[in-house]
Amino acid sequence: xxxxxxxxxxxxxxxxxxxxxxxxxxxxxxxxxxxxxxxxxxxxxxxxxxxxxxxxxxxxxxxxxxxxxxxxxxxxxxxxxxxxxxxxxxxxxxxxxxxxxxxxxxxxxxxxxxxxxxxxxxxxxxxxxxxxxxxxxxxxxxxxxxxxxxxxxxxxxxxxxxxxxxxxxxxxxxxxxxxxxxxxxxxxxxxx
Amino acid sequence: xxxxxxxxxxxxxxxxxxxxxxxxxxxxxxxxxxxxxxxxxxxxxxxxxxxxxxxxxxxxxxxxxxxxxxxxxxxxxxxxxxxxxxxxxxxxxxxxxxxxxxxxxxxxxxxxxxxxxxxxxxxxxxxxxxxxxxxxxxxxxxxxxxxxxxxxxxxxxxxxxxxxxxxxxxxxxxxxxxxxxxxxxxxxxxxxxxxxxxxxxxxxxxxxxxxxxxxxxxxxxxxxxxxxxxxxx
Numbered sequence: 001x002x003x004x005x006x007x008x009x010x011x012x013x014x015x016x017x018x019x020x021x022x023x024x025x026x027x028x029x030x031x032x033x034x035x036x037x038x039x040x041x042x043x044x045x046x047x048x049x050x051x052x053x054x055x056x057x058x059x060x061x062x063x064x065x066x067x068x069x070x071x072x073x074x075x076x077x078x079x080x081x082x083x084x085x086x087x088x089x090x091x092x093x094x095x096x097x098x099x100x101x102x103x104x105x106x107x108x109x110x111x112x113x114x115x116x117x118x119x120x121x122x123x124x125x126x127x128x129x130x131x132x133x134x135x136x137x138x139x140x141x142x143x144x145x146x147x148x149x150x151x152x153x154x155x156x157x158x159x160x161x162x163x164x165x166x167x168x169x170x171x172x173x174x175x176x177x178x179x180x181x182x183x184x185x186x187x188x189x190x191x192x
Numbered sequence: 193x194x195x196x197x198x199x200x201x202x203x204x205x206x207x208x209x210x211x212x213x214x215x216x217x218x219x220x221x222x223x224x225x226x227x228x229x230x231x232x233x234x235x236x237x238x239x240x241x242x243x244x245x246x247x248x249x250x251x252x253x254x255x256x257x258x259x260x261x262x263x264x265x266x267x268x269x270x271x272x273x274x275x276x277x278x279x280x281x282x283x284x285x286x287x288x289x290x291x292x293x294x295x296x297x298x299x300x301x302x303x304x305x306x307x308x309x310x311x312x313x314x315x316x317x318x319x320x321x322x323x324x325x326x327x328x329x330x331x332x333x334x335x336x337x338x339x340x341x342x343x344x345x346x347x348x349x350x351x352x353x354x355x356x357x358x359x360x361x362x363x364x365x366x367x368x369x370x371x372x373x374x375x376x377x378x379x380x381x382x383x384x385x386x387x388x389x390x391x392x393x394x395x396x397x398x399x400x401x402x403x404x405x406x407x408x409x410x411x412x413x414x415x416x417x418x419x420x421x422x423x424x425x
Contacts, residue, residue, distance in 0.1 A: 007317065007388030008379045014321025015375040019367065021322070022329050029279060047356075051364050055372075068318050075319065141219035142258070142278045147271065177357065185365055 009060045010068070016056040017072035023049050024073075024121075039154065042121035042163055046170025047177065050114050054178040055186065057113075061104035066096040066113070070120060077124050084123030091120040111179060115171030122163045129160045197237045200405045201305035203412070204293045207234070210412050210419075211289040215282045217419060221255050224281065228252070230411065231288040237404075238296040247288050254280035294323050304395035317387070321378075328374060329367070336366050 005013075027044050031037035057066065070092020078085035095117035102109025127135050132155070140148035214227055228251045235244035257277040261270065293302075299320060306316045340347070345362055352359050401409075 005314070008383060010314065010317040011321050011379040011382060011387075012375055014318035015325045015371065015378070017318060017322040018325035018329055019371055022326060022333075029283070048360055048364070051360075052368065055368055068314075071315070072318055072322050138217075138219065142281075143271075143274055147274070177360070181361065181365065185369075189369070 005060075005062050005064050005068075009062060009065065012056070012060055013065060013068040014072070016052060017069055020049055020052050020056075020069065021073060021076050023052065025076075039159070039163065040166065042118065042125075042167035043170035045121050046115070046118040046167055046172075047174040050118070050171060050174025051178040051181050053114050053117060054110060054175065054182060057099060057110050058182070058186075063096065063100060063104075066099060066117065067092045070095070070117070073120050074123070077120075083126055083130075084120075087123040087126060088120040091117055091123075094119075107179065111175040114175040114178070115168045118167045118171030118174070119164060121167050122160065125160060125163050128155050129157070132157070197404055198296070199234070199238065199292075199408060200399060200401050201293070201297050201302045202309065203401075203405050203408050204289075204297065205305075206412055207231075207408070208286075208289040208293050210415050211285045213419060214415060215285045221259050223418075224255050224285075225252065227285055227415070228255075228288075231285060231292065234408070235288060235292055235296075238292060240291060240296060243291060244288065247284055247291075250280060251284045251288075254278075254284065290323075294327070299324055300395060301397055301399065304393065304397075305399050307393065308399060325375075325378075329371065332367055332370050332374075335370075336363065339366065 024045050027048060028038075028041045031041045031044060053069070056069065067089070070088045073092075074085035074088030077088060095113040098113040098116060099109055102112075136148050136152050139151050211227060211231065214223075218224060218227075228248050232244045232248045235241070235247075254277045258274065258281060261274055261277065303316060303320055306320070307313075337347070340362060345351075347359070347363075
């Protein structure tokens with residue numbers, strides 16, 4: 001399919017972006033109260049948001065669709081740091097290329113692209129990687145020294161790879177769930 | 193529209209980003225409250241006084257809460273409470289700025305302001321639709337919760353932990369189904385109004401900067417300056 005995105009596709013992109021971002025925020029703020037669960041949030045988001053992503057991608061099978069979703073995600077997460085916008089764009093582009101390799105018709109490639117897209121979730125955590133001290137002082141000012149120490153212990157410098165792994169695993173589980181849901185609901189109802 | 197001041201959408205947009213940045217970066221209670229007061233005044237001027245005061249009182253509560261509670265209550269409960277408070281402190285200014293942008297500006301006004309900023313349509317439309325759609329999703333969510341309650345399915349911690357997949361299915365499916373039909377209607381409506389024509393859009397409302405816009409802009413620049421150079425404070 002070599003057609004360009006039309007206005008209708010942009011409307012779809014915006015709306016699905018809204019659903020995706022709201023689910024993400026609900027999950028992150030729901031888990032954010034407990035430090036350990038907060039670190040697991042890429043996993044949860046992967047499990048839940050995959051279905052939204054899959055429905056979106058199967059609806060708009062054109063180049064650029066995933067990239068726009070990445071951009072929207074990035075705009076929302078860039079409130080914490082500018083790097084996560086760039087990161088979200090990179091992940092979106094990678095996922096886009098994977099989906100493109102399947103010519104936007106292979107279900108397997110869509111399923112493969114979601115875990116990569118879900119790497120966007122570690123964008124806000126990247127700060128732990130390059131500006132850890134700053135992050136810990138922020139925690140200390142907000143929550144007090146005890147909490148900051150706990151976070152410090154929980155997040156050694158290799159944590160970012162663990163997070164990426166969690167995001168990938170969560171994305172994989174999510175996309176399996178998504179294909180199950182798609183069979184059970186969407187195809188029957190004729191939405192796809 | 194009498195008695196209300198319509199700020200320029202661009203000023204509001206800048207304010208949104210500034211307040212997000214501010215909320216993530218500034219941890220001292222007094223600047224936090226100052227920002228809250230500034231947002232409250234702007235919201236009152238735009239005719240959203242009741243909402244503004246509601247948010248502002250929650251903000252005050254969380255700010256004082258974090259200051260008083262920090263390190264006082266030991267253990268998990270204290271941590272949880274503190275977590276909720278800090279979340280409120282970070283999120284409420286963002287919600288206030290968000291309300292200012294999207295509930296006091298119409299979508300077309302916003303669109304023409306963005307077009308004046310010479311952004312490409314490819315970016316404008318998704319962004320605007322996304323922000324326009326967020327309240328809709330919230331509405332749907334409330335409806336789904338009610339429908340689930342009628343059928344005796346509750347969102348208790350137990351069911352979330354023991355049947356996560358079923359819970360996801362119960363929430364996601366209705367949400368996606370109803371959203372899809374809403375999106376289709378929205379798309380049809382906006383196409384019927386000529387959103388996809390290649391000609392330059394016009395707007396009956398003149399979007400330009402006026403004196404209060406400049407005042408507001410000046411304060412925003414001041415805040416940015418404070419964020420950049422006020423670390424020693």
